[in-house]
């Protein structure tokens with residue numbers, strides 16, 4: 328921002344000196360007016376070209392003359408998800424349904440929907456017609472390369488097949504649960520120390536370190552022990568910043584984003600961040616290639632190292648493995664760390680929910696309250712994956728209001744019609760917002776904005792299904808790690824809630840930073856106290 332202002336000031340100063348020296352004020356003013364008029368005409372024509380010309384295509388509100396929703400896109404970046412909710416709410420209140428059009432000069436034409444039927448159509452029924460495509464690739468390739476989040480077709484299928492091998496029930500039960508429990512134990516010990524001192528900690532940062540440590544072991548067979556370090560790893564800081572910069576591109580055309588990023592310095596910042604994340608990934612790959620025992624390992628990277636590329640006799644190159652590492656760190660670290668952060672944020676404001684969790688934990692895994700035993704290794708798999716119904720509901724409910732992937736986009740290959748009758752042209756982008764969908768009374772009832780795990784529980788309570796609740800995506804590209812996320816999230820919540828009380832010291836500052844995932848912009852600063860469970864009443 329400051330750089331932009333000083334560039335503008337320098338330009339104005341140069342113009343002032345030039346006019347004073349040459350005495351060409353009138354001619355320059357006329358030329359400038361002509362240039363502004365020409366630019367306005369180009370922008371208006373470009374925006375009009377993107378506008379739907381057929382009946383039944385309703386434009387989203389908040390449209391400006393000449394640039395469509397362009398100004399809204401730019402000015403609402405910081406509050407992107409709430410803007411999506413506002414847009415959906417406003418559109419529904421106007422009686423215009425769940426789907427609207429967004430237009431801006433040089434951006435791809437976009438259809439924004441919160442309709443579960445439309446989401447099902449895009450993610451499952453017409454899966455082959457809706458792809459990540461070249462626009463998404465233009466935005467994300469710098470960071471994600473050709474990893475699983477940023478590919479379609481055979482390249483995606485091959486990566487999905489290889490990576491799905493680690494997500495087996497046997498691996499969950501015999502390996503992952505123990506890894507999560509062990510790293511959660513480190514977190515508990517650290518929290519114990521700060522509870523004794525009464526210091527404030529940023530739990531958001533600690534959760535990212537916890538999930539990174541666990542995933543580095545599970546995914547790449549390489550411990551990093553970042554929870555033990557005094558500060559976040561430089562890699563992690565660079566990674567978060569790179570995500571934030573690339574997510575701004577979501578609604579920009581290629582020319583527009585290049586100019587803007589050059590102007591505001593993001594282009595240079597992104598390059599620097601990617602250098603840090605790449606160095607981290609390449610070091611990891613070199614270590615594994617040099618490890619004589621790597622051949623016996625069963626982790627994700629080991630499987631890719633041992634694999635030949637589809638239709639070829641060659642193994643994956645370092646560049647391709649770099650893409651695997653970066654994509655899976657986003658998948659395995661960020662999403663679950665953020666779900667845990669938002670869950671604790673909600674729990675700190677809902678003591679009755681915490682009491683209900685403790686009641687369930689006391690019934691099903693009572694050893695969790697015992698600080699003298701290392702319950703870490705002993706958490707029961709069936710308890711975590713099946714019996715702790717209320718704790719699981721807390722995790723689902725936190726994700727409903729705060730989905731780790733708050734917004735998604737796919738592009739149409741061929742013209743089509745959505746189930747609600749909205750026509751789609753070839754090349755149109757379809758955006759849906761799990762964040763907005765999770766808050767709509769039309770989908771969740773009058774108490775949609777309340778944090779209420781009870782809504783998930785009960786014999787006759789229908790589960791929402793993945794299209795009304797597309798938090799884990801759905802269809803052939805459904806999240807591969809959903810079960811793993813619940814395993815990690817529930818195990819961690821059991822340990823934390825049975826041992827600590829959390830007071831959020833910056834509740835008014837807690838908000839998201841617009842990025843691919845739902846990072847907390849100012850962290851989650853908490854004061855921690857040891858929870859002492861009441862002594863059992865003698866019968």
Ligand code: HEM
Nearest residue numbers: 487658659662663666731732798799800804806807808812
């Ligand atoms: C609360 C936690 C999680 C949430 C909310 C979540 C959500 C999602 C979403 C929305 C997608 C679709 C992204 C897209 O295509 O643009 C996705 C895909 C994926 N997720 Fe997760 N995820 C979570 C945890 C995990 C974990 C722990 C892993 C394990 C590594 C994982 C692995 C994946 C993979 C590999 C894909 C790509 C699937 C494909 O394109 O075929 N996720 N996830």
